Amino acid sequence: MPRFLILADGEFSPETSKTANSVIRYLPDQVVGVMDRVNAGKTVQDVLGYGGDIPVYGSMDQGLKQRPNAVLIGIAPAGGRLPDEWRGWLADALDAGCDLWSGLHTFLSDDPVLRERARANGREIHDVRRPPPGLPVAAGLARLVDPLVVLSVGTDCNVGKMTAQLQLVRGLRDRGLRTRFVATGQTGIFIEGWGTAVDAVVADFIAGAAEELVLKAAPDSDVLLVEGQGSINHPGYSGVTLGLLHGSCPDALVLCHQASREFIGEYRGSPWLRVPPLPDYVSMYELIGSAVHPTRVIGISMNTYDLTDAEARDACDRAAAATGLACTDPVRFDPAPLVTAIERAFEVKRGRRVSPSWP
Amino acid sequence: MPRFLILADGEFSPETSKTANSVIRYLPDQVVGVMDRVNAGKTVQDVLGYGGDIPVYGSMDQGLKQRPNAVLIGIAPAGGRLPDEWRGWLADALDAGCDLWSGLHTFLSDDPVLRERARANGREIHDVRRPPPGLPVAAGLARLVDPLVVLSVGTDCNVGKMTAQLQLVRGLRDRGLRTRFVATGQTGIFIEGWGTAVDAVVADFIAGAAEELVLKAAPDSDVLLVEGQGSINHPGYSGVTLGLLHGSCPDALVLCHQASREFIGEYRGSPWLRVPPLPDYVSMYELIGSAVHPTRVIGISMNTYDLTDAEARDACDRAAAATGLACTDPVRFDPAPLVTAIERAFEVKRGRRVSPSWP
Numbered sequence: 044m045p046r047f048l049i050l051a052d053g054e055f056s057p058e059t060s061k062t063a064n065s066v067i068r069y070l071p072d073q074v075v076g077v078m079d080r081v082n083a084g085k086t087v088q089d090v091l092g093y094g095g096d097i098p099v100y101g102s103m104d105q106g107l108k109q110r111p112n113a114v115l116i117g118i119a120p121a122g123g124r125l126p127d128e129w130r131g132w133l134a135d136a137l138d139a140g141c142d143l144w145s146g147l148h149t150f151l152s153d154d155p156v157l158r159e160r161a162r163a164n165g166r167e168i169h170d171v172r173r174p175p176p177g178l179p180v181a182a183g184l185a186r187l188v189d190p191l192v193v194l195s196v197g198t199d200c201n202v203g204k205m206t207a208q209l210q211l212v213r214g215l216r217d218r219g220l221r222t223r224f225v226a227t228g229q230t231g232i233f234i235e236g237w238g239t240a241v242d243a244v245v246a247d248f249i250a251g252a253a254e255e256l257v258l259k260a261a262p263d264s265d266v267l268l269v270e271g272q273g274s275i276n277h278p279g280y281s282g283v284t285l286g287l288l289h290g291s292c293p294d295a296l297v298l299c300h301q302a303s304r305e306f307i308g309e310y311r312g313s314p315w316l317r318v319p320p321l322p323d324y325v326s327m328y329e330l331i332g333s334a335v336h337p338t339r340v341i342g343i344s345m346n347t348y349d350l351t352d353a354e355a356r357d358a359c360d361r362a363a364a365a366t367g368l369a370c371t372d373p374v375r376f377d378p379a380p381l382v383t384a385i386e387r388a389f390e391v392k393r394g395r396r397v398s399p400s401w402p
Numbered sequence: 403m404p405r406f407l408i409l410a411d412g413e414f415s416p417e418t419s420k421t422a423n424s425v426i427r428y429l430p431d432q433v434v435g436v437m438d439r440v441n442a443g444k445t446v447q448d449v450l451g452y453g454g455d456i457p458v459y460g461s462m463d464q465g466l467k468q469r470p471n472a473v474l475i476g477i478a479p480a481g482g483r484l485p486d487e488w489r490g491w492l493a494d495a496l497d498a499g500c501d502l503w504s505g506l507h508t509f510l511s512d513d514p515v516l517r518e519r520a521r522a523n524g525r526e527i528h529d530v531r532r533p534p535p536g537l538p539v540a541a542g543l544a545r546l547v548d549p550l551v552v553l554s555v556g557t558d559c560n561v562g563k564m565t566a567q568l569q570l571v572r573g574l575r576d577r578g579l580r581t582r583f584v585a586t587g588q589t590g591i592f593i594e595g596w597g598t599a600v601d602a603v604v605a606d607f608i609a610g611a612a613e614e615l616v617l618k619a620a621p622d623s624d625v626l627l628v629e630g631q632g633s634i635n636h637p638g639y640s641g642v643t644l645g646l647l648h649g650s651c652p653d654a655l656v657l658c659h660q661a662s663r664e665f666i667g668e669y670r671g672s673p674w675l676r677v678p679p680l681p682d683y684v685s686m687y688e689l690i691g692s693a694v695h696p697t698r699v700i701g702i703s704m705n706t707y708d709l710t711d712a713e714a715r716d717a718c719d720r721a722a723a724a725t726g727l728a729c730t731d732p733v734r735f736d737p738a739p740l741v742t743a744i745e746r747a748f749e750v751k752r753g754r755r756v757s758p759s760w761p
Binding site: 148180181182183241242243244245246247249250251275276277278279280281282283284285286287289290308315316319326327330331334335 | 507539540541542600601602603604605606608609610634635636637638639640641642643644645646648649667674675678685686689690693694
């Protein structure tokens with residue numbers, strides 16, 4: 044079992060280190076520390092508001108002294124290339140007996156220095172964004188699987204599409220539904236241990252990668268919770284979003300939103316496109332998704348991490364009123380409203396329940 | 403200037419050899435022959451109904467005797483891999499002094515035998531589907547360019563999105579509009595001499611590749627005719643379609659349809675999804691395109707290659723009546739209705755004309 048030291052140097056915060064933060068949230072017992080010179084000496088709890096007393100170290104040396112057996116890259120370096128400084132740190136980590144786990148577009152195992160060092164030390168480099176060989180062009184086969192397929196879709200990047208699904212797994216299992224999380228991005232793959240980063244495959248095979256994941260996860264499952272990517276109106280990433288929507292053939296969609304988000308892509312420095320009202324997203328996702336396989340938005344997952352409890356409750360109430368759908372923040376509040384919405388959709392698909400409006 | 407021998411063995415027909423056929427249509431003076439054992443001895447005219455007396459040869463040897471200086475792969479081999487037989491033919495072509503032009507997903511220049519043979523003979527291998535380095539994530543910059551951006555969008559793959567645009571170039575130039583064709587697929591790149599195959603880039607960069615093309619083509623242009631890809635409701639390729647739509651930020655769309663097409667992807671062996679009515683496509687493309695940059699469908703390009711003249715005229719009339727838009731088959735009939743629609747859109751964008759309904 045990996046015991047991770049997470050590399051998040053200079054970027055460890057609630058907003059910027061999405062991968063690091065999610066691994067800490069879902070695999071806290073497997074994280075021995077975070078390397079970040081800016082927050083050195085603090086605990087993860089100090090920085091994120093969760094994560095307990097996992098320490099933040101100011102150097103790789105210090106971090107490696109805690110005897111991790113794996114170093115996980117928890118942030119994306121500016122420009123996507125591996126900084127020279129990181130190469131040195133990662134080589135040291137290999138020498139210290141660690142495997143490397145990376146979701147960067149630049150593959151660590153293509154770096155001759157790191158590859159040689161891994162070989163010499165008998166360690167492994169896991170580039171989880173490297174596409175699997177032999178991906179198909181999707182042919183709509185995911186529409187034929189038995190389980191209820193639920194895809195999380197978003198109003199933007201980085202609003203909580205993966206987290207929404209991960210928060211629902213336990214609640215669904217508690218109701219007797221055999222539920223699997225289907226990872227489509229680097230962080231989800233770290234957490235679940237398998238999956239394909241659909242944003243990293245050749246464009247013609249986005250939907251095919253999603254189809255392959257759904258077909259693989261379907262046997263012996265009642266509900267598949269497929270991790271969504273991007274947003275249908277994101278100027279940079281919408282192609283990934285739509286390929287995933289059409290390749291996974293979801294029966295039901297959970298729409299994910301961050302209550303305080305005003306502009307699309309605000310973490311990417313292009314604040315010109317306003318986030319439209321939630322009912323517009325419901326229309327867009329249902330229209331375009333149903334063009335391949337009939338689908339409905341069945342609930343709203345609201346990310347309220349930066350609000351007070353009262354503001355958060357108000358945001359959920361307003362979203363529910365505007366859309367007529369169940370809405371909760373499944374991290375802050377009880378995920379039950381979304382669990383119930385999925386359970387009902389499952390019963391409709393199984394023919395145990397008749398719905399006038401769904402599917 | 404390349405003088406092409408086109409390799410289309412076993413697949414040379416109006417339906418199956420899209421790349422070969424388009425190169426023949428738009429660069430007839432640069433094609434010395436086609437290699438296809440099935441149609442050996444015929445002329446291209448016999449097989450396609452156009453192309454004149456360009457011969458079809460039954461072996462590479464015969465074809466190479468016509469002294470081409472380039473061999474162009476005009477079909478996609480089954481499975482996407484290079485058949486062993488082809489590798490031998492292509493090696494012979496390099497020995498005979500030919501460059502190689504390929505739009506396959508499998509890059510010829512990654513084949514050690516062919517790469518070495520090219521080097522030894524001082525010939526070049528053009529893998530036009532190889533993505534350029536350093537593609538950006540799109541940031542909506544194409545919305546800011548001066549020229550009118552027109553994207554062709556389709557009801558399916560292989561309905562005539564590239565051909566529609568190529569048929570309009572001359573008509574627009576004749577009206578004094580500085581017009582450029584922007585190639586986004588292998589065949590368009592062969593014909594225009596530059597471009598990026600957006601279906602071959604890593605998924606995160608589809609829109610970025612389109613944005614980069616539009617920014618590059620914009621200076622000193624009045625109208626950019628961007629080649630569309632796939633279809634917004636294609637189970638396999640919709641991601642490419644939407645990335646291109648959002649990355650190129652078109653002001654206007656030309657909707658392309660093949661009148662006799664009943665099912666999506668019928669040339670790919672998955673006849674289960676019916677082609678919806680044209681007005682549904684107008685709604686889908688306008689809704690989802692305008693989520694990033696306001697856009698309107700301004701005309702219909704109807705592919706009627708397999709119909710009689712009377713049937714073709716009827717198909718255009720019915721599409722125009724159903725949508726209220728100009729419709730023509732720009733190959734069979736006069737492209738003027740679409741040229742006029744684009745000219746009007748250009749005048750609206752320049753502020754020279756007020757339109758109650760556009761943009």
